Amino acid sequence: MIAMLRADGLDPDIVGVPDQEDSDVLAKSIEVDAEQYMSMNPERLAEEYDEIRRAASNTKRLTDPDDVVGSTKTEIEAWWTGTASVAFCDQLTAVESCIDAQHEYTLYAAQAVGMMFAVNVKFRASCVDLMESTADVCDSVARKLGNTGTRWSEVGLHLIGNVIGAIRSPASIADLAITEFLGMIGKAVESKPVDGAEAIPVVAGYNSARDRLFASYEDNLGQIGDWLAGIRSEYSDLATTTIPEPVPRIADVDSPDFRYGNFVYSGHHAADYAPEVERERRKYVDETSKPDGVIAQRLGGS
Amino acid sequence: MPPPGQGFATQVSEIERHARELPSVADRLRGPIAVLTEHTATPRPLQIEAVSAVERAYGTFTDELANRQRIASDRIVATAEALHDIAAVYRRVDGQG
Numbered sequence: 001m002i003a004m005l006r007a008d009g010l011d012p013d014i015v016g017v018p019d020q021e022d023s024d025v026l027a028k029s030i031e032v033d034a035e036q037y038m039s040m041n042p043e044r045l046a047e048e049y050d051e052i053r054r055a056a057s058n059t060k061r062l063t064d065p066d067d068v069v070g071s072t073k074t075e076i077e078a079w080w081t082g083t084a085s086v087a088f089c090d091q092l093t094a095v096e097s098c099i100d101a102q103h104e105y106t107l108y109a110a111q112a113v114g115m116m117f118a119v120n121v122k123f124r125a126s127c128v129d130l131m132e133s134t135a136d137v138c139d140s141v142a143r144k145l146g147n148t149g150t151r152w153s154e155v156g157l158h159l160i161g162n163v164i165g166a167i168r169s170p171a172s173i174a175d176l177a178i179t180e181f182l183g184m185i186g187k188a189v190e191s192k193p194v195d196g197a198e199a200i201p202v203v204a205g206y207n208s209a210r211d212r213l214f215a216s217y218e219d220n221l222g223q224i225g226d227w228l229a230g231i232r233s234e235y236s237d238l239a240t241t242t243i244p245e246p247v248p249r250i251a252d253v254d255s256p257d258f259r260y261g262n263f264v265y266s267g268h269h270a271a272d273y274a275p276e277v278e279r280e281r282r283k284y285v286d287e288t289s290k291p292d293g294v295i296a297q298r299l300g301g302s
Numbered sequence: 303m304p305p306p307g308q309g310f311a312t313q314v315s316e317i318e319r320h321a322r323e324l325p326s327v328a329d330r331l332r333g334p335i336a337v338l339t340e341h342t343a344t345p346r347p348l349q350i351e352a353v354s355a356v357e358r359a360y361g362t363f364t365d366e367l368a369n370r371q372r373i374a375s376d377r378i379v380a381t382a383e384a385l386h387d388i389a390a391v392y393r394r395v396d397g398q399g
Contacts, residue, residue, distance in 0.1 A: 055334035
């Protein structure tokens with residue numbers, strides 16, 4: 001670009017401070033842009049994508065392969081009645097829902113990483129294409145050949161919208177290679193001409209294209225942030241049905257609210273056994289309860 | 303009081319078995335937590351706000367996932383302990399505790 005300006009008899013002082021450091025200033029300006037706008041590393045994002053997908057898969061496949069939660073619930077429903085029995089079954093249902101929701105929403109996290117990857121890969125390629133295509137035009141203009149119709153691929157605003165539209169469900173992320181996100185971008189990348197056929201218009205065209213590209217990058221990242229906010233809101237709404245509650249007092253033998261009638265064998269009349277259960281409950285609590293507090297524990301030698 | 307009966311004893315044994323097995327579910331559910339919390343991005347110098355914002359949003363979300371997984375694991379263990387205690391009391395009533 002500097003050679004083109006000099007060839008056109010112009011002072012290549014791109015920052016308005018004529019001195020001998022102009023070429024360094026230009027190089028530094030490009031470096032700063034690169035540091036600011038290329039700080040997300042696609043290789044690191046690809047590693048993260050695989051790790052998060054593995055975490056999702058492990059949550060679903062490895063947490064309860066023998067269906068301990070389901071068989072416990074079946075057992076309680078089949079043989080035990082009462083409010084504590086219902087509370088345990090509700091608790092175990094919430095655990096099952098929790099495992100499913102954790103799997104699904106961890107895959108949404110992987111989708112966010114996949115979208116960041118797609119934006120960054122396409123943005124970097126677009127930046128390089130703009131620089132190289134502009135350099136070709138600068139070279140052509142410096143040799144008095146004008147602009148021969150050189151084009152570059154510009155990433156537009158709809159990149160993330162296209163990716164979100166292409167992914168039908170988070171389950172599909174489980175088998176999706178991160179590079180497949182790049183194929184979902186479709187018409188969000190457009191072929192554009194390098195503007196200008198003379199030195200100043202080429203410089204102005206480059207600056208304008210670069211600013212558009214950076215704005216598009218920021219906008220696409222903002223769209224990922226907005227999408228994540230929506231997913232987090234959905235996830236938050238699921239809290240009441242997918243986070244197991246603390247064990248209620250009616251189901252806790254340490255509590256005086258526990259009764260045999262709360263968790264009664266289906267072949268029994270609760271009243272026949274309630275007094276003995278209460279007697280044994282009290283003895284059990286006395287025998288198993290620990291002294292409260294650090295001082296009491298130290299006095300007790302524990 | 304009539305004797306609790308063989309069926310009662312059998313089902314108390316089953317409750318004990320499930321109370322022993324449930325903590326392993328909690329342990330395995332805790333497995334991915336470290337991965338979820340490791341991935342909070344560290345801000346870098348000269349980073350534009352749009353990058354910082356999306357990394358923050360992602361880090362907050364994965365922290366929320368990890369936190370819920372931790373709570374669920376703790377409550378599975380508490381459920382197992384509650385079932386264990388009930389079975390222990392019922393064993394005594396059955397004269398086997």
